[in-house]
Structures are given as structure tokens and as C-alpha cells.
Amino acid sequence: MSRYDPASIEPKWQAAWEEALTFKATREGDKPKYYVLEMFPYPSGRIHIGHVRNYTMGDVIARYKKQNGFNVLHPMGFDAFGMPAENAAMASGGHPKDWTYGNIDTMVGQMKPLGFGLDWSRMFATCDPEYYGQQQALFLDFLEKGLVYRKNAMVNWDPVDMTVLANEQVIDGCGWRSGAPVERKELTQWFFKISDKSGELLDALDTLDNWPAKVKTMQANWIGRSRGLQFAFSTIDAPEGFDRIEVYTTRPDTLMGASFVGISPDHPLAKQLEKDNADLAAFTAECRKMATTEEAMEKAEKKGFDTGLRVRHPFDTAWELPVYVANFILMDYGTGAIFGCPAHDQRDLDFARKYDLPVVSTFAPAMGEEGTFILPEDGGPAYVPPKQETVRWLKPFNWDEAATGEAAIEAAIDFCEKNGVGQGVTKFRLRDWGLSRQRYWGCPIPVVHCDTCGVVPEKKENLPIQLPYDEAGKPIDFSIPGNPLDRHPNWRDCECPSCGKPAKRETDTMDTFVDSSWYFARFTAPRATTPTDLSEAEYWMNVDQYIGGIEHAILHLLYSRFFARGMIETGHLPESAKEPFNALFTQGMVTHAIYRRSYLKRIDDIDGAPAHLTTYRYYYPEEIAVREGKAYLVNDDVETQLKAGDEVEVVPSAKMSKSKNNVVDPMAIISTYGADTARWFVLSDSPPERDVEWTASGAEAANKHLGRVYRIAAEIAAGDAPSTKEDEALLKETHKTIHDVTMGVESFGFNAAIAKLYGFTNTLSKSRAGKEAKTFAAKTLAQLMSPMTPHLSEEIWQLLGGEGLIADAPWPKADEAMLVEDSVTLPIQVNGKRRGEIEVPKDMPKEEVEKLVLAHDAVVKALDGGTPKKLIVVPGRIVNVVV
RNA sequence: GCCCGCGUGGUGGAAUGGUAGACACAGGGGACUUAAAAUCCCCAGCCUUCGGGCGUACCGGUUCGAGUCCGGUCGCGGGUACCA
Numbered sequence: 001m002s003r004y005d006p007a008s009i010e011p012k013w014q015a016a017w018e019e020a021l022t023f024k025a026t027r028e029g030d031k032p033k034y035y036v037l038e039m040f041p042y043p044s045g046r047i048h049i050g051h052v053r054n055y056t057m058g059d060v061i062a063r064y065k066k067q068n069g070f071n072v073l074h075p076m077g078f079d080a081f082g083m084p085a086e087n088a089a090m091a092s093g094g095h096p097k098d099w100t101y102g103n104i105d106t107m108v109g110q111m112k113p114l115g116f117g118l119d120w121s122r123m124f125a126t127c128d129p130e131y132y133g134q135q136q137a138l139f140l141d142f143l144e145k146g147l148v149y150r151k152n153a154m155v156n157w158d159p160v161d162m163t164v165l166a167n168e169q170v171i172d173g174c175g176w177r178s179g180a181p182v183e184r185k186e187l188t189q190w191f192f193k194i195s196d197k198s199g200e201l202l203d204a205l206d207t208l209d210n211w212p213a214k215v216k217t218m219q220a221n222w223i224g225r226s227r228g229l230q231f232a233f234s235t236i237d238a239p240e241g242f243d244r245i246e247v248y249t250t251r252p253d254t255l256m257g258a259s260f261v262g263i264s265p266d267h268p269l270a271k272q273l274e275k276d277n278a279d280l281a282a283f284t285a286e287c288r289k290m291a292t293t294e295e296a297m298e299k300a301e302k303k304g305f306d307t308g309l310r311v312r313h314p315f316d317t318a319w320e321l322p323v324y325v326a327n328f329i330l331m332d333y334g335t336g337a338i339f340g341c342p343a344h345d346q347r348d349l350d351f352a353r354k355y356d357l358p359v360v361s362t363f364a365p366a367m368g369e370e371g372t373f374i375l376p377e378d379g380g381p382a383y384v385p386p387k388q389e390t391v392r393w394l395k396p397f398n399w400d401e402a403a404t405g406e407a408a409i410e411a412a413i414d415f416c417e418k419n420g421v422g423q424g425v426t427k428f429r430l431r432d433w434g435l436s437r438q439r440y441w442g443c444p445i446p447v448v449h450c451d452t453c454g455v456v457p458e459k460k461e462n463l464p465i466q467l468p469y470d471e472a473g474k475p476i477d478f479s480i481p482g483n484p485l486d487r488h489p490n491w492r493d494c495e496c497p498s499c500g501k502p503a504k505r506e507t508d509t510m511d512t513f514v515d516s517s518w519y520f521a522r523f524t525a526p527r528a529t530t531p532t533d534l535s536e537a538e539y540w541m542n543v544d545q546y547i548g549g550i551e552h553a554i555l556h557l558l559y560s561r562f563f564a565r566g567m568i569e570t571g572h573l574p575e576s577a578k579e580p581f582n583a584l585f586t587q588g589m590v591t592h593a594i595y596r597r598s599y600l601k602r603i604d605d606i607d608g609a610p611a612h613l614t615t616y617r618y619y620y621p622e623e624i625a626v627r628e629g630k631a632y633l634v635n636d637d638v639e640t641q642l643k644a645g646d647e648v649e650v651v652p653s654a655k656m657s658k659s660k661n662n663v664v665d666p667m668a669i670i671s672t673y674g675a676d677t678a679r680w681f682v683l684s685d686s687p688p689e690r691d692v693e694w695t696a697s698g699a700e701a702a703n704k705h706l707g708r709v710y711r712i713a714a715e716i717a718a719g720d721a722p723s724t725k726e727d728e729a730l731l732k733e734t735h736k737t738i739h740d741v742t743m744g745v746e747s748f749g750f751n752a753a754i755a756k757l758y759g760f761t762n763t764l765s766k767s768r769a770g771k772e773a774k775t776f777a778a779k780t781l782a783q784l785m786s787p788m789t790p791h792l793s794e795e796i797w798q799l800l801g802g803e804g805l806i807a808d809a810p811w812p813k814a815d816e817a818m819l820v821e822d823s824v825t826l827p828i829q830v831n832g833k834r835r836g837e838i839e840v841p842k843d844m845p846k847e848e849v850e851k852l853v854l855a856h857d858a859v860v861k862a863l864d865g866g867t868p869k870k871l872i873v874v875p876g877r878i879v880n881v882v883v
Numbered sequence: 884g885c886c887c888g889c890g891u892g893g894u895g896g897a898a899u900g901g902u903a904g905a906c907a908c909a910g911g912g913g914a915c916u917u918a919a920a921a922u923c924c925c926c927a928g929c930c931u932u933c934g935g936g937c938g939u940a941c942c943g944g945u946u947c948g949a950g951u952c953c954g955g956u957c958g959c960g961g962g963u964a965c966c967a
Contacts, residue, residue, distance in 0.1 A: 156965075166965040214888060438965090512965095550961055
């Protein structure tokens, strides 16, 4: 009998699918459509085991839906613009384009042997001029509709390299290459008006029933709708034009506890005052030397500078408050100015204590709940109860002494509006999406700067505006910092599309999030000469199941939702595609143990004298033998002087990282065990939304199991046992497995489905049923496994005389009548602890169950002649006796 | 800092508020074999005076009943608007 040999069967079936065009997406007959999409990869160089897991999940869904009678669209492409290509060019020469396309070739070559049911004819990369040219067309349409505009915004500026840095290129406030402290620099940049749709993007989250709640919560918090009061403090002896400072507050109810006004270092008033105040100018300059990230802002020590300027409290003109410039106030949010109420905000309280400002409580815990409460003015922490909690008001203006924060806020807004102090307003935290990047390897922004006409959109017939490959006849030099488009000898020079005079191209390129905000729509008609083909988009959109990492919960998914709306407004998508992803699933990572040993590394110090440094030596999995959870070296290690057999430290479940030598290469796994083993393992060991740890023993076990399934099937095919009285039991078990596995696949419970398949394989292996029943069971097993292990399943299907390709065979249906059990085992609890069980007919009335329970030994013993306090019978589930 | 998750045997994990540990790995025992590999079968949370007791990161609460719900703490992970 032949053995399971993935190396021969996998290429065979891949060829068969390709020949039969099995996975080509077609609009065939009147079948319903199903669009399944995994977030497309960045072409980093090689595929990663995490990719294998992600695409296997999508493939399971795609194959399952196809077998359930859907026209399936399951495409693949590459998110191919971005910084790593430029970094590679900087580090080792070469051109981002060559690097990127080379990587794509490699990765496609690695993905094909995995047997994914993908329609490769639709593949594209976002750096293809055919793709980004259509993106430029979209940009022009967005511009025409007023969805794009220009304004000034801050970037991280490296003053030594004279270049703009990405946030990840800023390390501890310094440029990653130059080491120079970064500065903030203001540039005119392009923005998408996503904030116009804040309310809509927030409200529509409620319609996304098949999105994880956590993702919706994250987006809702990110958009951040708040209701508050906008009003102005009038200033005393302020510079011309600054007689008022507009502030926005979500806690107008605490206005009587205000003790200072804070403005952003980028506030126009700060910029005015620093002109005549060198100390203030030094302070704001210091503030502007911070990275632009929210994290850096929030984690920095909260500092302020007293401008000396005073404002009047809106309720009492005799009450004056100082105006501070404070480093934690963002110019982008609200009005860039706040009032501080130290009693009810910990940050304001820290600030007040630092600068010796008054602390005045406006409310305290409700009567009877004071407990050990200490007022903030008496040294306690800031008192910040939930807004829904009723508190005792010390300084209400028009509400009861006992009221919730919520009620007080509304009352305060109402009071302020009636007294002409301000306006109730709704604001959002969401800022407009800055899309300009001062980089080469991105989609050029198709506009022209003309001395006469200003900013002019490029003509559509001139698209795509292609990136230049050469520079003065030579490949572009990436060793020089800065944007090569900016210094290119002639790429910038062009004709004004409006007046025809010499003009200059925009040299900013687009954020790569733009590329990934509409690729899903492009897949519906990837070769169309317009961004989309409406008929195709109408048929295939929306994405029925989208699968990707939780790291994209906010930006990518929010931007895509915005883009879908923009594309509807510009006629590129039907109205029904407003929410482009019907269902979302966020999968976990694949992790792997790190094997390491700390040792003293000998180094030469500055004087050339030998010195030692404690460091780690990381070992590759191939260098390690694992026994009973402990790791030992296979060979001697010269560097650390360790010998073969010496133990090394194991750090389990670590994120795979090249520098920690704990990456596993999918290609090595395929050559050792085959693609089906890799696919089976990444699904079997962990729930899909959680991380999975890759272990060599787990992969080997998966491989053994597949070999076992093959062997069982081959034995059945070779046998000729007549039917027996066990046929019925096996048939029943087969239908139960169909039911359980179907439920598992439908609910993304792949690991649970696989556990059922293990159980069923054991049952089948032990069954003494006849050939007919066993053949049906084995064919069903092959079908149920086929979305996960498609090659093995095809092989078994063929072996057992299945018709055509298993990939085309209809998914098995469980016979409901076979699933009914006539009796159930009821566990008996006494005071919530399990003390025994009884076997009863499924529909036995409660009263009879109670009788049986009271007669049960354990219950009689526990009652000790008394009567139960309570007897709870949950039909078909459990019985609990309270004594 | 802020927002969102996660935490169960030696390991990965299972469990609509209802028998905690399914299924698997590693481990132990056995069968087959001259032997090994491969394969097949069985055992197994921890402690125990063998009555039972303890157990789902930690502390507390709700409930007849909590891994699951609520409050707090600790640890880890993701995001934090120019990494993708």
C-alpha cells in the first residue's frame, strides 16, 4: 500500500485545479456570490508563517463557500508602496522598484505551493502604474468633490539629514540615522476631509453586526464624539486681536472650579506672545522639539509657562485666571485652549500643584458615601467619578445639589447659552487624514503648481503620472537623504494643464493607507480602465468576509470606510457599498519559542583593551533539541563555549523576529511535511483570533495525523467487509460530525472543528462497520477536511471513487433525524458541587427527574434525613440540590 | 499616559452562566518486532490520612451555580493618526 506522500500529491492537485480553472471567479448562472478577502501582504521578501495562517483561514472560507454553491471571489495582491523598499535601497543600493517586484515574485512562488484557492488572474500590486494611475484618477475626483484640501501641518524634521521622518524613525526624540533631536516643522500638505464624516462613520458602526465588538469600540473611541461647551474668556491687556480666548470643555459643570487657562504651544496667541517674551519663546521652542506622536505628548512631563496674561472668569469679572502655555494641549483638538479644573482632573491637579495654583472642588461624593474621602484641596487625588454617578454639588449653578455629572453638564450648557456665555457644541476627536508624504516610493499626487494658475489638477488623460526610474540617465541615488522627486533634474518640470506655461509637479506622494483603502474594490475589476467597473462592483461588492490583523482595527479599516463613501459620491461604487466589509475577523499571530543563553561577550573597548559585555546568544530552532520542555544544544557553540547537550533558556510564545532567530520558514515546513500539514497545524492548535505557537512537535503530530487519515482511507478502499450492525452507529457519528464541523467552520471555530475531526478519525479507525458505511464515512471525512487539507482530500476522494474534484463537490448535509439522542446524562450537584449523575430519557418531566434525584445515594446522604432548601432542575442540563 | 484585548494542567487549548481540562503535544505503561523505526491500545490537573480537599493570574462581589457576569489589582499584547 502506498504511503502518504505530499511531495507528489500536492503539485498534482494544484495542476488539476489550475487546468480546470477551479478558483477563477466567474459570474456563473444565478448562483449567489461570496467575496472573501484577506488583508493583502506587504512584499517584505519572504512569506511568513503568519501569512500562511491568515491565508489558510480565508481559503477555508472560500473553499467552503464554493462547495456550498456560491460564486466565490478570492483574490490576492500586494500592498507594495512604502518605506521598507526605500530603506533597502538606502542600505544596500538597488532600486525600490526592483526590490519590490523581486520580492513579489519570490512570495508568489512561495504562496502557490500552499494550494490556496485564489484567482491569481486578478493579482496586482499597488505600485503597478495601472493601479496607482487609477488611484490618481480617484484623487482628482475626490478633489473635485471637495473631499481633499491643503492646509499646514506638523512633521518630524531631522535638522541634520534635512529630511522628514516617520514616527517610527524617531527614537527617543532623535532621528534614527543622524541621532539629532527632531524638530517639528510646519509644511503645507494634502488632507482628506474625513472629519466631515465623523458622525456618519460613528453612527454607521451600529450597522456592522458581524464585526468584532472590540473593533467597533476602538473606532468609536477614536472618532470620539463629545458634547461640550464652547465659550470665550475675555483677556486683560492682551495683544491686538486677542481680546478673547476660545476654549472648548466637556465639563462646563466644573467651571466654578477653574483655576487656569491653558493654551497649546502652537496656539496663535502663544506665537504672538513669544515675540516679546524670550523666556516664553524658549519654552515653546522646547515644546516644539518633541515628536509629533500622541504617545510622546502624553508621556512627557507636563510642563507649563505662565504668560503673565490674565483672563476674566465668565461668571465673575472680578475673578482673574492666569494663562499658561502647556505642552500637553494639542492645537488639533477643540480650539487648542482649555480651562483647568484641578479638583476633577488628575492632570490638571498635578499641574496646579506644580505651579501652585488654587484647587477648588465643585462636587464631592454623595451624602452617606463620603467614607474616607479627602478633598483634592486637602491633599487627596482628583475626584473623577463616572458621569452617571450622583454626586453632591458644592458649586452648582442651576441644578440640584444632588445630580449626576451628565445632568449637570446639560444644565450647565443650557445655563451658559441662556446667559450668553457660550454655545453647546458637539465635537469629534477624529482629525483629517493627512495623505502627503515627502517620499519617493508612493503614488504621486497628480497636481501641478503653476505660478499663474496656482495648484492645478493634472488632466485625466495624462495619467498615470509615473514615478521616474532614472535620474539624469542614472538609477536614482537613495543614499542621499530626502525625497529624490524633489531633486530630480527634470521630472518636476511640466506644462500647466490649465495655461500651458512651464510649471512644477507636486513632489509629495500619497500615504500608503490610500493604496489599501480601495484595493478591495479594484479586485472586482482589476484591469478596468477606470478605477472600478460599476457592473462588476455591483455584483461582487461587498466583501462578505474580511480577515486580517487587529493592528488594523482603526486606521486601515476607518480609512477604507471613508473611501467607500467617497467612491460612492464620485460614482465609483454603488450606494450599497457604503460599508464595504460585511463581516470582519481579526486573527492572531503565530509565535515561536526563543532559545537563548546569556553570556559574557568579549569586546574591545575604546582603548583597545579587552572588555566584556553581558549579552544573549540566540539559537535557531534547528540548533536545539527539545526534551520534556527543556532545550539542549545539538552542537558545540564556539561563541559561548557551550557544549552539545548543554541546556539553554526557553522563552515561550514570543513574537517571531529575525533578530531573535525564532522565525520558522514556511518553505522549510512544506518541504519537510507538505502544505497540508502546515495548513492543518496553523488552524488546529489555537482559536483563530488568538496567537498560535509554532512547535516542531505540533507540526510533526499534524503530519502523522494526515498520514493516518490517508492510511485509514487506503485500507477502506482495499477492503471488502460486508455491512454489520455497527453501520448504524458509524452513520450516526458521521452525521453528527458533519453537523459539528459545519458549525465550527461557520463560526470560525477551526480549532474546535479540527478537534471533532480528530475524534471522528478515531471513531472511524476503531469502527467494525462494513465497507459501504466506512466508505461513506471516509469520503465525508475527506470532504469535511478539504477546506483545510485540500490536496490530501482530493487524493482520498479519488481513492474512494468520488466523482470529479472534491473542490467542486457539494458540502455534505447532516440528516437532522440522525442527530437526535434519546437519553441524556444529568450531573447532580449538591450546593453547586458535582456529586453524581443520572441517565434519563431526553424528555423526562421535571417532577420525575426530581424524584430520581432525591432517591440518589449522594443526595440522600447529603440531606441526612432533612428536606432540600431548593431543587433546581435545568432540563437536559443539570440538577442542583441546595441543602 | 490614553483606548482595546488577553491570562485555564508540564505545553497548545475545550467548555450557549450548568459535569473545568474535550482534542492534541510532551510524559508513563503495554502490544507488535530478533531489535529499532513505524503503527496500535491504555493511563494521566494538583494534594490526600483515600473520607475527601484544592484548583481557570490575584483580591472582592452578584448567583442555587462563575473560566464565563460586575468592581478593583497585577502581568502580557495591539493601537496611539508618517511602520504596514
